[in-house]
Amino acid sequence: MKKLTLSSTAIFDPQTATSVRQRGNRESRVPEIIDVSVNVLIAVGYAGYTINRVANDAGIRLSTLQHYFSTREALLRATIEEIAKRYFERFRRFVENRNRSPQARLESIIDDPFADFVKPGLSAGIVESWGLALHESFARDVVVEAQKQFTRLFAQLVGEINPDLSMEERELRGALIVSSCQGLVIFLRWSEDDASRMHAFRRAVKVVWSGLGKADE
Template sequence: MKKLTLTSEALFDPQTAAPVRRRGNRESRVPEIIDVSINVLIAAGYAGYTINRVANDAGIRLSTLQHYFSTREALLRATIEEIANRYFERFRGFAENRSRSPQARLESIIDEAFTGFAKTGLLAGVIESWGLAQHEPFARDVAMEVQKRFTRLFAQLVGEINPELSMEERELRGALIVSSCEGLVIFLRWSEDDASRLHAFRKAVKVVWSGIGKAGE
């Protein structure tokens, strides 16, 4: 047998070397996994949700997924936090837009609720998160913390509309608006009303929220 010589060029020639699947880093892989996880939660519901399906739909091994999220609870926690955060950041963008009056900002959030809630499948993810919170303490803790964040956001906006209100009253009214917003999630998820009826309902919500913000103590 003739002597076989392999050069380093031959070993590492990109044209001849076998392709190697690159591992994603945390910055890119985690958001990808959470996106898939959201889709699984929406499609399968919290009762049918499994990390095996998330791994399969993401095209990765279960062990790879567990490198980033060791348990179903850890991944679900990150998933429902991300769902809430997407809505929160969108609402905060309107609430903190100082180029508009506080009242106009409040009304823009209502407009966003009607257009955003109605057009995105993420709404189903919100409802599934609430269903999970009925059965899993960790999900209930997340839901309560999310509710507090939204309450503070609206309380701050109410305070700008009506500066004479006490902090306690602002918090109360912020909570009232949050409860109304949560009702909108349910209403819009299954509403079969036509565009004209939804428009009228949107105007009515603006009247209600405006009254909550402007009324004296």
């Protein structure tokens, strides 16, 4: 049997390779390369990640990729920043949805991870980002900054639920929600609980988060 080669683009986004091959300016090409890079990181992990693999899956020469990202570190930094950005923008839409009450917005944020973190795909990129951050200072800087942004975002929502809280207390509770959400990334990915137990667990998380929002200082 002849050697069989599978690219990560075939798994995650069949259109990516075609689109990146098209000539374009920096504004169009850079996001396309980063998108392929995200897929590669998810497919092979940070240990197996190479810029050669990204160039191959993007359908471009290595020299072309290096015109935009000169090193593996530069591309990996942009990649994990993109993963954090996608989740931040996702949660920000929930937080800033003024058509729902602050409490309903908080509960919608809980519902989303229970649907997303159990799937293969982008959530694996979070775990890979954390693994990389254990060994590379540039990745740690990105992860720490993202954690601060999420803390401020959730603190904003806590303040809407309970405006009598001090800014310091809002930040503290925002950080507690972030830590819980980070734990869900791991727990939901490996959980073998059936649907009824998972539903009960989700209700319990809502009770805990609701308590963090409503409790007096």
